[in-house]
Amino acid sequence: MNIVVCVKQVPDTWSERTLRESDSTLDRDAADAVINELDEYAIEEGLRLAEAHGGEVTILSMGPDRATEAIRKALSMGADKAVHLVDDALAGSDLLGTSAALAAVLGQIGFDLVILGSESTDARTGALPAMLAERLGVPQLSYASKVEVDGSAISIHRLADYGYDTVEATLPAVVSVVEKINEPRYPTFKGIMAAKKKPVQTMSLADAGIDPATVGLANAASEVTGWAKRPPRQAGTIVTDEGDGGAKAAGFLAERKFI
Amino acid sequence: MEFSETDEHVALRQAVAAIAGKFGGEYYARKAAAHEPTSELWKALGEHGYIGINLPEDYGGGGAGLTELTIVCEETGAQGAPLLLLLVSSAICGEIIADYGTAEQRARWLPGLASGESRIVFAITEPDAGTNTHRLSTTATRDGADYLLSGRKYYISGVDVADAILVVARSGPDDADGRTRLSLFLVDTDAPGLTVEPLPVSVQVPERQFTLYLDDVRVPADRLIGGEGEGFGQVFHGLNPERITGAALCVGVGRYVLDRAAAYASTRTVWDVPVGAHQGVAHPLAEARIQVELAALMTRKAAWLHDQGLPAGEAANMAKYAAAEAALAAADAAIQTHGGNGLSAGYGLLPYWGLARLLRIAPVSREMVLNFVAQHTLGLPRSY
Numbered sequence: 001m002n003i004v005v006c007v008k009q010v011p012d013t014w015s016e017r018t019l020r021e022s023d024s025t026l027d028r029d030a031a032d033a034v035i036n037e038l039d040e041y042a043i044e045e046g047l048r049l050a051e052a053h054g055g056e057v058t059i060l061s062m063g064p065d066r067a068t069e070a071i072r073k074a075l076s077m078g079a080d081k082a083v084h085l086v087d088d089a090l091a092g093s094d095l096l097g098t099s100a101a102l103a104a105v106l107g108q109i110g111f112d113l114v115i116l117g118s119e120s121t122d123a124r125t126g127a128l129p130a131m132l133a134e135r136l137g138v139p140q141l142s143y144a145s146k147v148e149v150d151g152s153a154i155s156i157h158r159l160a161d162y163g164y165d166t167v168e169a170t171l172p173a174v175v176s177v178v179e180k181i182n183e184p185r186y187p188t189f190k191g192i193m194a195a196k197k198k199p200v201q202t203m204s205l206a207d208a209g210i211d212p213a214t215v216g217l218a219n220a221a222s223e224v225t226g227w228a229k230r231p232p233r234q235a236g237t238i239v240t241d242e243g244d245g246g247a248k249a250a251g252f253l254a255e256r257k258f259i
Numbered sequence: 260m261e262f263s264e265t266d267e268h269v270a271l272r273q274a275v276a277a278i279a280g281k282f283g284g285e286y287y288a289r290k291a292a293a294h295e296p297t298s299e300l301w302k303a304l305g306e307h308g309y310i311g312i313n314l315p316e317d318y319g320g321g322g323a324g325l326t327e328l329t330i331v332c333e334e335t336g337a338q339g340a341p342l343l344l345l346l347v348s349s350a351i352c353g354e355i356i357a358d359y360g361t362a363e364q365r366a367r368w369l370p371g372l373a374s375g376e377s378r379i380v381f382a383i384t385e386p387d388a389g390t391n392t393h394r395l396s397t398t399a400t401r402d403g404a405d406y407l408l409s410g411r412k413y414y415i416s417g418v419d420v421a422d423a424i425l426v427v428a429r430s431g432p433d434d435a436d437g438r439t440r441l442s443l444f445l446v447d448t449d450a451p452g453l454t455v456e457p458l459p460v461s462v463q464v465p466e467r468q469f470t471l472y473l474d475d476v477r478v479p480a481d482r483l484i485g486g487e488g489e490g491f492g493q494v495f496h497g498l499n500p501e502r503i504t505g506a507a508l509c510v511g512v513g514r515y516v517l518d519r520a521a522a523y524a525s526t527r528t529v530w531d532v533p534v535g536a537h538q539g540v541a542h543p544l545a546e547a548r549i550q551v552e553l554a555a556l557m558t559r560k561a562a563w564l565h566d567q568g569l570p571a572g573e574a575a576n577m578a579k580y581a582a583a584e585a586a587l588a589a590a591d592a593a594i595q596t597h598g599g600n601g602l603s604a605g606y607g608l609l610p611y612w613g614l615a616r617l618l619r620i621a622p623v624s625r626e627m628v629l630n631f632v633a634q635h636t637l638g639l640p641r642s643y
Binding site: 069186189190192 | 266267270271273274277278306307308309312321323327
């Protein structure tokens with residue numbers, strides 16, 4: 001089975017994240033960069049499927065030069081090879097541009113199964129898996145908390161408020177995963193040392209046959225028109241328990257529609 | 260000169276920090292208070308190839324060097340979960356067996372050390388010899404094809420979690436030129452004739468200390484590591500790795516307690532500004548951070564020298580001295596920053612002070628390091 005896992009490098013959620021004043025895009029230099037957390041679950045699922053059914057796991061990442069750090073980490077976890085789509089013209093691409101670019105590369109390198117995290121911690125739209133499936137013309141199986149493959153049949157548990165739905169499709173397909181699906185492995189020392197010898201193919205827009213007019217900030221269909229810093233955290237409400245603490249706490253939650 | 264780390268070293272730091280961080284300071288403080296081994300962390304690191312990172316690949320190790328082992332020591336410490344037995348099992352015993360063991364001995368012992376499934380501890384210190392190795396009185400006497408070991412060892416760490424003990428014994432009278440005839444033997448922890456008694460210490464660390472009584476412990480010849488009577492040189496070959504990894508552990512602990520102190524001092528507010536805004540609080544932390552960073556540099560240099568096969572004794576001693584002093588200053592400043600909370604069980608800082616205090620004495624005392632530097636670096640007359 002030819003498995004491609006899409007990996008995005010994002011600013012560490014533990015560091016202070018900010019947008020650039022000039023163009024309202026993410027200031028990637030201002031924060032530590034890590035693999036998008038949910039993508040680690042996607043990598044783990046890809047590795048488990050390849051271990052169980054045979055085949056190869058290819059990492060696909062679109063991002064600046066620095067994304068090689070995320071690619072190396074994914075390779076050190078055990079993926080076989082990687083494709084790095086890197087081109088200055090891609091900077092500032094919105095979802096439409098990103099999905100078009102990734103679909104173009106996927107069309108070129110081929111796949112049986114594409115796995116992604118169900119959203120990224122920076123943009124948080126959660127729409128890329130659907131767009132990618134649509135552009136590739138293959139089924140989308142989203143929010144998977146379990147994946148099973150049997151020949152060309154794929155079946156997942158799709159996480160829902162009430163439990164899960166079982167969703168089935170035929171490969172090739174796109175699957176997005178949630179963190180309930182597995183426990184991502186840590187790189188072993190052998191994995192770290194092996195990663196530097198694994199092939200990483202870099203592709204430019206031209207290599208992937210992507211029309212520059214479909215990607216980048218200038219061609220984005222969506223635009224950030226304004227943004228503000230998150231307001232400082234407000235002091236919490238202290239509920240004094242005078243025998244009715246439970247009711248007061250429930251009232252507080254009900255007021256905010258949590259219950 | 261190159262000070263930036265390779266991509267692999269950065270990845271190594273991150274991976275070890277991620278594994279150790281899942282356990283962290285809360286886990287360590289709990290284990291330390293109970294004097295229970297941190298075996299879960301040891302196992303997790305072993306499974307990922309980090310415990311035996313410095314051992315040969317042919318025997319399941321990582322095929323890397325002391326530089327990489329020091330990174331493991333530092334990063335586990337920096338997550339608040341220092342592993343004292345890395346100094347003994349991976350550094351001293353691993354290096355001695357890898358360098359001086361026969362092919363059969365390496366095949367028998369190294370895979371377990373590499374995977375972390377077994378541990379070997381090191382027994383040199385004796386009640387009447389202290390740092391003076393020439394006065395060791397534990398003897399190894401030939402008896403047919405075997406040796407019989409008799410004597411007493413104390414302050415032996417981790418015997419409770421070890422499969423075997425690398426025992427240093429006198430295997431003959433001193434040579435005419437004063438050379439001490441020492442030999443190294445691997446003794447099973449359950450060998451007949453060996454009595455193991457806990458040696459209670461007040462310092463709260465997970466690793467326990469023991470006194471060993473050897474009463475004609477029969478050891479087959481295939482447990483002699485290296486040449487008979489060659490033990491002195493072999494031991495000294497293993498002591499540099501112990502000092503260097505000990506230094507790395509101190510650097511890690513120093514980083515950890517200072518991170519904790521900085522986080523506390525940035526938020527703890529009892530008047531109008533966080534306590535960290537006061538220089539009386541900030542400067543001791545900054546001073547300790549400088550000492551930790553300097554010790555880290557010397558530790559890396561010492562590990563590099565060892566890996567290059569260059570003389571590393573001076574750098575190893577200096578690194579060990581500087582790192583222990585820095586960790587102790589860091590722990591002290593961190594505790595002071597926390598005020599009364601610094602001594603509470605809940606904040607769990609005191610075990611790190613105890614560990615740093617211990618490492619000012621062991622594996623070599625600060626006084627012996629100063630003697631070494633005075634005599635060998637400065638050329639002063641020897642004092643002992």
